[in-house]
Structures are given as C-alpha cells and as structure tokens.
Amino acid sequence: MQAKSQIDQIDSKIRDARGIAPFKGVIIKKMVEVGDTVQPGQPLLQFADTGRLQIEVDVPARLVRGLKVGKRVAAKLDVLDNRVIVTVAQIFPIADPQRHTVKVKFDLSIDKESEDGRYVGPGQYAQVDVPDVKAGKQELLLIPKAAVIQRGSLPGVCVLKDDNKYELRLVRLGSAINPALITELDPSIGDYVSVLSGLKEGDHVVVSQNSRKTPC
Secondary structure, three states: OHHHHHHHHHHHHHHHOOOOOOOOOEEEEEOOOOOOOOOOOOOOEEEEOOOOEEEEEEEEHHHHHHOOOOOEEEEEEOOOOOOEEEEEEEEOOOOEOOOOEEEEEEEEOOOOEOOOOOEOOOOOOEEEOOOOHHHOOOOOOEEEHHHEEEEOOEEEEEEEOOOOOEEEEEOEEEEEEOHHHOOOOOHHHOOEEEEEEOOOOOOEEOOOOOHHHOOO
C-alpha cells in the first residue's frame, strides 16, 4: 500500500508539472521561466485563440443604445487600409462609473493574413464606427470607389452629361462605405465612397477598373 501511495504521489506531481492548453492558439506572454518555482493557481502563460478574433471597445454609454447583439458595423484596423465588417458579440450590462463607458465585444471575421501579406492578430488596434441614434439619419451621396479618378493629388469623376458628352469633375470625398452595411448598395461593385461636394443626386458617373481608360 505504501508503494502504491508513493506511485500515486509521483503520478500527481507529473500531472501537475504539465500545462495543457484548453484550445489551439499562440503564446503572447510568458510569466515564468524554466526552473522557476510556481504555486498552485499561479498563471504561467497568456495565450490567445487566433481562430476567433474579437475587438474589445469601451463605448460611451450614450452610444450603446445604437448597438445590439448581432448588429454589424464598420471597423478600421491599424494594419489594413480598408474598413472591415464586425458583429456585436457581447454588450456588458454594467457601465464604468468613472469613465461612463460600456465594454462591448465585436466578432471579427477576417483572414489572419491579408491579401498583401499583412498579419491580423491579437494585440493590434482598431477603430469601430458606432452609430449615434440621437444624431438622426444623415443623407449621403455615394458613388462606387472605382469611379474616382486621381488627377495628381485631386480626386475627380467622369460624368456623362445630358448632351451625351463626358466631363471630368473634381470632387471632395468623405468616408469609404462598405456595401455590406447598406442593403440598397450592390456589393459586387466593391466599396463606395461618400461625396461631400462636386456632384449632385442624379449625376451619371463612369465606373472603370482602369482610370486611364475612362472617356475623360
């Protein structure tokens, strides 16, 4: 019996010496080194599940009413040029009494490596566009981003006039808009961009994947 008890103690120590990850991921911080003495319950590593990325945001309490679980909004990652779509995954029920913010988690569905090879992963920064429902609806004039022509540093568009002649018109552009956020937009055309001045509703613009081949 004594020998069996000693074997059980040895087996227990062996089990305690192994740390098994609860999911597949990557180590982002080591809290102990080889040879360190650790206590039961002491954290050894900090690691992340890279198969499921989330953005955690402290949202001003007055803006939370514009969010609900499942709602999709746009976000800008510091490592990518274009905005991406994120989905509200969790809204914490209690606000921070000092900062008057509510913690909100957004699911990010995107390949960990972008088309140009830039890595998307834990620890990076992001900006999330949270709608302000009190501000009311804002009318935006949108055109396909592919319609924009760069002439030096000035953006313009090729407009088809009533006399069937083309005119290059300089415009002032606003924010890029992902078509997945607005049901009326055609996602097959690609991203859209808002126009602040230079065009009016009803103008016909030329959309081309090659700005050098436009009629203007």
